[in-house]
Amino acid sequence: MFLLLRQLQRLRRQIALPPEERRGSLALRHVDTGSCNACEHELAATAGPHYDLQRHGLNIVASPRHADVLLVTGPVTRRMAGPLRTAFDAMPEPRLVAALGDCALGCGVLGSRAELAGPLEEILPVALRIPGCPPSPQAIADALLELLALHHGWTR
Numbered sequence: 360m361f362l363l364l365r366q367l368q369r370l371r372r373q374i375a376l377p378p379e380e381r382r383g384s385l386a387l388r389h390v391d392t393g394s395c396n397a398c399e400h401e402l403a404a405t406a407g408p409h410y411d412l413q414r415h416g417l418n419i420v421a422s423p424r425h426a427d428v429l430l431v432t433g434p435v436t437r438r439m440a441g442p443l444r445t446a447f448d449a450m451p452e453p454r455l456v457a458a459l460g461d462c463a464l465g466c467g468v469l470g471s472r473a474e475l476a477g478p479l480e481e482i483l484p485v486a487l488r489i490p491g492c493p494p495s496p497q498a499i500a501d502a503l504l505e506l507l508a509l510h511h512g513w514t515r
């Protein structure tokens with residue numbers, strides 16, 4: 360157990376995260392608008408012990424009412440366009456939208472045009488783009504930490 364904790368500490372040092380004195384937080388509400396679930400697996404990996412984003416103030420929350428950032432995965436299907444707008448409307452100001460993965464960025468990998476409501480950018484204002492199919496946990500962690508840094512006005 361002790362060896363495992365030592366190894367975990369070493370891994371955390373290797374992934375060059377911001378110094379402890381840089382405090383701040385962002386609450387993230389994740390909405391899957393029709394993905395293949397690979398983006399969700401990579402997002403889940405960023406919350407695991409290797410990246411441990413919660414330690415840096417990035418928390419995935421259960422309600423949009425508590426969220427600063429709406430994190431969207433997948434293309435926006437017609438069925439999910441309404442719930443997506445409802446989630447956005449429930450968020451307090453100031454609020455941001457982040458597109459996670461090429462589908463959310465409108466690449467059209469999944470589904471036909473008839474099934475889609477349109478690119479996320481035409482439905483909501485996208486502030487953060489995380490490309491990839493799926494993006495790696497490192498890319499997701501980097502983008503979210505960059506957003507946290509911008510939000511709190513400090514540089515990594």
Ligand code: SF4
Pocket residue numbers: 393394395396397398432433434459460461462463468469491492493494
């Ligand atoms: S971007 Fe790729 S991995 Fe993510 S939902 Fe679309 S097809 Fe799946």
